[in-house]
Amino acid sequence: MGVAPEDADRLAGILRDAGSVVVGAHVDPDGDAVGSTLGLCIALQRLGIAAVPVLAGQDHAPETYSFLPHSADYRRAGELETPDVFIALDTPSFARLGDAEALARGAAELVVIDHHPDNARFGTLCLLDAKASSVGAMLWELLPSLSITPTPELATCLYTALVTDTGRFSYSNTSPAAFRIAAEMVAAGVDVAQVFSAVYENRSAGALALIGRTLERVTPVDDGRIAFSWIDDDDYAQTGALKAEGENLIDEVRTLGGAQVVFLMKHTDGQVRVSLRAKAGADVGSVARSFGGGGHTAAAGFTFEGSPDELLDGLLQALRETLA
Numbered sequence: 001m002g003v004a005p006e007d008a009d010r011l012a013g014i015l016r017d018a019g020s021v022v023v024g025a026h027v028d029p030d031g032d033a034v035g036s037t038l039g040l041c042i043a044l045q046r047l048g049i050a051a052v053p054v055l056a057g058q059d060h061a062p063e064t065y066s067f068l069p070h071s072a073d074y075r076r077a078g079e080l081e082t083p084d085v086f087i088a089l090d091t092p093s094f095a096r097l098g099d100a101e102a103l104a105r106g107a108a109e110l111v112v113i114d115h116h117p118d119n120a121r122f123g124t125l126c127l128l129d130a131k132a133s134s135v136g137a138m139l140w141e142l143l144p145s146l147s148i149t150p151t152p153e154l155a156t157c158l159y160t161a162l163v164t165d166t167g168r169f170s171y172s173n174t175s176p177a178a179f180r181i182a183a184e185m186v187a188a189g190v191d192v193a194q195v196f197s198a199v200y201e202n203r204s205a206g207a208l209a210l211i212g213r214t215l216e217r218v219t220p221v222d223d224g225r226i227a228f229s230w231i232d233d234d235d236y237a238q239t240g241a242l243k244a245e246g247e248n249l250i251d252e253v254r255t256l257g258g259a260q261v262v263f264l265m266k267h268t269d270g271q272v273r274v275s276l277r278a279k280a281g282a283d284v285g286s287v288a289r290s291f292g293g294g295g296h297t298a299a300a301g302f303t304f305e306g307s308p309d310e311l312l313d314g315l316l317q318a319l320r321e322t323l324a
């Protein structure tokens with residue numbers, strides 16, 4: 001699919017006229033959110049535009065991504081003036097922008113660049129491609145139409161977005177385009193081994209202990225077609241793991257053979273954050289939406305007000321219906 005040339009031209013026009021630009025992404029930022037926001041800001045700086053990156057609710061990148069160039073440039077949304085242009089990356093709706101929502105609503109132009117299939121098209125210009133592996137890959141493909149030649153720094157940010165959103169080139173979104181774009185990025189100067197080491201070989205002992213707890217609690221149900229696990233605030237306190245180190249725990253749960261759908265419940269302050277993953281066929285995005293969340297067919301999430309015990313039966317029932 002890709003981004004239509006006329007949309008890329010409109011984006012170039014909006015940027016030409018922009019006095020101030022803020023670039024933001026979704027709450028609970030992942031590698032695509034961080035890599036894309038930093039990569040786009042580096043790209044815009046090459047056009048002479050001093051774009052400011054924001055991450056909902058925080059003024060620094062999660063520790064895992066602090067190796068990325070310019071990761072210290074994030075500013076708190078609440079400190080910023082409403083910009084002429086807000087660019088929302090990897091974000092399907094206003095609500096998912098967290099405390100950057102007001103900046104996005106106030107901006108004269110709101111550009112949405114996203115690959116979520118349930119994107120609410122909430123921008124004045126929406127560049128959407130549900131087939132794209134990552135927003136990092138979408139941005140990479142936009143560079144020529146913005147007359148931007150990639151630097152190693154830019155390529156490293158966008159490659160980190162791509163490698164994390166494809167699960168290191170292994171999820172079903174790992175298309176020929178994902179590999180082609182990755183090859184171009186590596187040719188532009190990405191140090192693949194350095195990114196791997198920084199993202200995947202840099203865990204604290206506390207994070208490993210948290211993984212241990214998550215794995216110990218894996219519970220297969222329905223002959224193992226569904227499996228789940230859970231963690232709560234005590235686990236962070238007792239292991240010493242940081243909240244950000246819980247980001248990819250669901251990837252540990254999904255390694256269980258035979259499970260078609262897996263989920264992880266993170267219980268904190270009367271709320272449960274749920275991550276869902278489908279390994280074959282099932283649409284967990286629709287299940288997440290039925291609980292007020294959203295996401296992709298194979299990777300989705302939602303927040304439930306209550307305890308894991310109150311959620312469990314209803315969630316299992318909804319998952320059984322999608323598998324049936």
Ligand code: 5GP
Nearest residue numbers: 092275276293294295296299300301302303
């Ligand atoms: P994760 O489980 O990694 O937090 O999220 C998986 C996918 O589902 C991501 O694409 C994320 O944007 C989406 N997602 C997670 N939680 C929510 C939510 O509460 N609302 C919506 N709309 N999407 C979510």
Ligand code: MN
Nearest residue numbers: 032090135165
């Ligand atoms: Mn993404």
